[in-house]
Amino acid sequence: MSLWKETLFSSWLVICQFFGINKYTPEIFRIDEIKGHLIPSILHSPSLYKNPSSLGPEDRSTYTCDGDADFKSKINSLRPPENSITCNTPDTRQTWCNITSGNVQDRNPKINNICFDYETPVYTGERIGLPNGVDKIKKITVEITYGDIWPDGYRKENAMLVNGKYPGELIEAYWGQTIEFTVINKLGVNPGEIRNGTAIHPHGLRLWGNPRNDGVPGITQCPIPFTFKQSSHLSLQYPNGIVGPMILHGPKSGNYDIDIGAILLTDWYHENPFSLYSEALKRAQVADSTLINGKGKFDCSSVTEKGRCRGGSYWETTFESGKWHLLRFVNTATSEMFRVSIDNHNMTVITADFTSVRPSKPVKFIDIAIGQRYEVLVYGTYAEGDFWLRSEPLNCSKGGKQIKKENVARGIIRYNRNSGEDPTSKTHLRTADLPKNCQDVEIENIVPVLSRDNHYVEFEEVYNASRKLQVSLVTPKNEERAARLELGKQVPFRNNTSSEPPLDSGERLWQIYGIPMRLDWSNPALDMLNEDSKPTDFPESYTVIEARPDGGDDMNKVVFHISGNAAPGTPGGTMHPIHIHGHDFIILAQGSGKFDEESTSRALFNPVRRDVATMPPDGYLIISFPVDNNGMWLLHCHLAWHASQGLALMVLERTEGVQGPTLTRTQKLSGENCQRWKAYISASPTPNPMDDSGI
Incomplete structure (x- = not known):
């Protein structure tokens, strides 16, 4: 397995949603099938707004910053405190800071708020206000090292750590x-340690016009060699421990009193995941335990090695009665999707990935796929008591194998921080209420406040007029090379490409664009790029496609249709959490079974917009994004084993009106880091070799 997988840094720059419908949708998310099915909350908590109205599906385009004049006027009337030291208070979370002229406060200052599109400054140069005393530039330094840790009570040796x-x-x-x-890379600084490079990717940040800082070795940079410093945004070898939360404070679509902070959910492997990769080629690997914010309890009764296992602990936090609490959930797992709930408490969703949504109707639980992020509000309903926060692995991808129940972590919500007792609360979820398939949070609960495309999208127009990439899992043509993810008929199937790594009997690779992605860390795609570059100028194993409006077919949007599922050892198929760098996307259709275009809604009102979406097991996912961000951007499955096995492609994107030389100057690498990397790998002892796709 490669030494760097994307870090899952939660990026919370929010923009809005309102009151949705607590109902599960059928195989195809159809607006006309969910009318009139408003289900009341099962638990009691006060509403976020006075006299809330239910959001009917036909109102999806109305309840936005642009479509709801009343909502927007109320937001614009809100003001931060007089001194402007605190930009948003518990009663004005939708606002941000005043914009001042020099050192003098404007008489009529502009107040940024939740209806301010965070992309606008990129295009217009418009300034965003900052709290008083906050520097314009935030400087952060981290060191990457090896170390032994006991997150679930079992000692993991040579984990990779941040500071x-x-x-x-x-x-x-x-x-x-x-x-x-x-x-600062210090992997290998001590005698006996394995020398490794590293790279940092800021998961969820779109990096407009700035692909050089996307942090993907072999695409946007060479790896960072030992002792070399690099100013960048973040990315990591996260299954082995390099992962952390990032919170970007800004306006929220719902008011809250207490920020609980980021809550990272993960599956945890005691063995080094790099060592497990060769086995993952043959069968899905089941984690040893799960963690919540780096804590859990592993059952040590089967461990015989002295000093290897000791008691773990559960992560816990405190609620205040009568207060609203903000919880930021992030799935940082290698292969697990989680179902999150808090016993006897509802949650209100206000953010999905990088998109702020109107506060949802109260929900009992949320299902979080790998790489996804949700911000939720939870009301402190009780005066006292202890309650379980549950994060149940859904086993969406392993053909019946499961993490042992006794090794599944829980969190604790206390109303008295001095309690110290394990909760005795019972789950309020009933089997009959739960979806039968692994799927994302229902679209009715994640309605973006900032709608695009004039509030609605004509499905047929986008689906058939854009460059459509039909991506399907098919039955292997060669049994020695198993289930392949192919890119339709646009590119011929390549069986005997020299760049394909040799496989042992029974090993499996995922393929997209005809072959599995396999990069060369010493020759990143951005370094090969010039003003005349075409996809065919890159190695076949880089799996490059091109997106440009002036490319001869008047294309201004790209549509990926991902469907089918032929996965060895998983008769019901396996899920694929699909993520794209440099963009978010709208979801045109998503569901289980075979896609039927005839039964799909013709118009999608203010469709869901995010950067990670799940293709359900044996299902389909159709997404679309505009061609508006110059760069080389990665699209891949965020299930780490699948990404290592090549389930990825690269999008060479050129926006309309941008000529080659300008594009190249904004994208080309400086070359210094790659020179250092090449010198580093030629020295002795050599660092760990790349044995997978490289992403």
Whole structure:
């Protein structure tokens, strides 16, 4: 397995949603099938707004910043405190900071708020206000080292750590700040340690016009060699421990009193995941335990080695009665999807990935796929008591194998921080209420406040007029090389490509674009790029496609249709959490079974917009994004084993009106890091070799 997988740094720069419908949709998310099915909350908690109205599906385009004049006027009438030191208070979370002229406060200052599109400054140069005393530039430095840790009570040797910690310490910044990130690689500094490079990817940040800082070795940079410092944004070898939360403070669509912070959910492997990769080629690997914010309890009764296992602990936090609490959930797992609930408490969703949504109707639980992030509000309903926070692995991808129940972590919500007792609460979820398939949170509960495409999208127009990439899992043509993810008929199937790694009998690779992705860390795609570059100029194993509006077919949107599922050992198929760098996307259709275009809604009102979406087991996912961000951007499955096995492609994107030389200057690498990397790998002892796709 490659030494760097994307870090899952939760990026919380929010924009809005309102009151949705608590109902599960059928195989195809059809607006006309969910009318009139408003289901009341099962638990009691006060509403976020006075006299809330239910959001009917026909109102999806109305209840947005642009479509709801009343909502927007109320937001614009809100003001931060007089001194502007605190940009948003518990009663004005939708606002942000005043914009001042020099050192003098404007008489009529502009107040940024939740209806302010965070992409606008990129295009217009418009400024975003900062809290008083906050520097425009946030400088952060981290060191990457090896270390032994016991997150679930079992000693894991040679984990990769951020500043000596797992998870890495919280990184915080403010809306409107610029982040300068310096990474110091100390992997291999001590005698006997394996020398390794590293790279840092800021999961969820779109990096407009800035692909050089996307942090993907072989695509946007060479790896960072030992002792070299690099200012960048973040990415990591996360299954082995390099992962941490990032919180970007800004306006929220719902008011809250207490920020609980980021809550990282993960599956945990005691063995080094790099060692497990060869086995993952043959069968899905089941984790030893799960963790919540780096804590859990592993059953040590089967461990015989002295000093190897000791008692673990559960993560816990405190609620205050009568207060609203903000919880930021992030799935940082290698292969697990989680179902999150808090016994006897509802949750209100206000953010999905990088998109702020109107506060949802109260929900009993949320299902979080790998790489997804949700911000939720929870009301402190009780005066006292202890309650379980549950994060149940859904086993969506392993053909019946499961993590043992006694090794599944829980969190504890206390109303008295001095309690110290394990909760005795029972789950309020009933089997009959739960979806039968692994799927994302229902679209009715994640309605974006900032709608695009004039509030609605004509499905047929987008689906048939855009460049459509039909991606399907098919039955292997060669049994020695198993289930392949192919890119339709646009590119011929390549069986005997020299760049394909040799496989042993029974090993499996995922394939997209005809072959599995396999990169060369010493020759990143951005370094090969010039003003005349075409996909065919890159190695076949880089799996490059091109997106440009002026490319001769008047294409301004790209549609990926991902469907089918022929996975060895998983008769019911396996899920694929699909993620794209440099963009978010709208979801045109998503569901289980075979896609039927005829039964799909013709118009999609304010469709879901996010950067990670799940293709359900034996199902389909159709997504679309505009061609508007110059760069080389990765699209891949976020299930780490699948990404290592090649389930990825690269999008060479050129926006309309941008000529080649300009494009190249904004994208080309400086070359210094690659020179250092090449010198590093030629020295003795050599660092660990790449044995997978490289991403």
